[in-house]
Amino acid sequence: MAEDRRVRKSKTAIKNAFIQLLKEKNIERITIQEISDLADVNRGTFYLNYVDKYALLEEMENEQIAEIKSFVDIRNINLSNRTGEAFIEEFSNNVIKKVITHISNNLEFYQVILNLERKSQIEEQIADIVRSNLTYLIEDKDDVFGIPINYYLSYVTGSMISMIKYWVSDDQRVSIDEFVQYIATIASNGPLSIMRRMVDQKNK
Incomplete structure (x- = not known):
């Protein structure tokens, strides 16, 4: 002991x-x-x-991923008789917020790892978690409303990782709740939908 x-x-x-x-x-x-x-x-x-410093880095990344996997599983959300709005709210609070809280609790690690000159394996592992959850929701479909599944997943995972990387490096980082709300708003409305509303407001 x-x-x-x-x-x-x-x-x-x-x-x-x-x-x-x-x-x-x-x-x-x-x-x-x-x-x-x-x-x-x-x-x-x-x-x-x-064995070497790369094995050290790999263990550190795997520890973080194991913790994220322990609480990120869309299968734990009951989808029956759920409206889309209710699902987004639960997903934001019980999945996205837990991930961002975890990152915040290990902020120094993520600030360093997500800004390495070479791409960190943790980015791909986080993307894999997002992809596996979305794939479960999409089931065996080849497309999402006409968008090939791989294009859809690439967009979602890429934008999520990009936002997280910006947030951890931001000197004026917003609170966890604010950041989760930003993600939920962009994810549920879509960038072009938000831009359309801005144009409509401007032209009123």
Whole structure:
């Protein structure tokens, strides 16, 4: 038990050190010695836990994804006798808000990981979660109202990831509730529908 605590403490120190170094330089330029020195562990301790810095990054990303998967599952929402508006409200509160709250609770990690010079695997994993939930809702259809399914999923996942990346990096970041509302409004109305309403208001 004491050994397990020491291992957890060492791994936490290594991960924290890695995040701090990623704030300062590209991952390719970070050395194991730098990570070990900042974490106050020896290189041997690092290699007891990780093959290299990329394995460390992968474990950190997988931990975050595992947590998101634990509470993001559209199958937990009862869709029977539900209006579209009621579904959007529940999905916003019980799925989107939980994801954004999780990201907020791990903000430093996401600020660094989502702004790496190379694309982080976590982006694709989050996109996979969104795709799997939407695929369940769409079932076995090849299209969504005439839009090929892959085009639809690409648009939805891409825009979601883009908004999250902007939010975590925004120095004037809005609250979680405001951000969730923004996502829900854009997702439920669509960018062109919102633009149409703006044009209609302008021409009144």
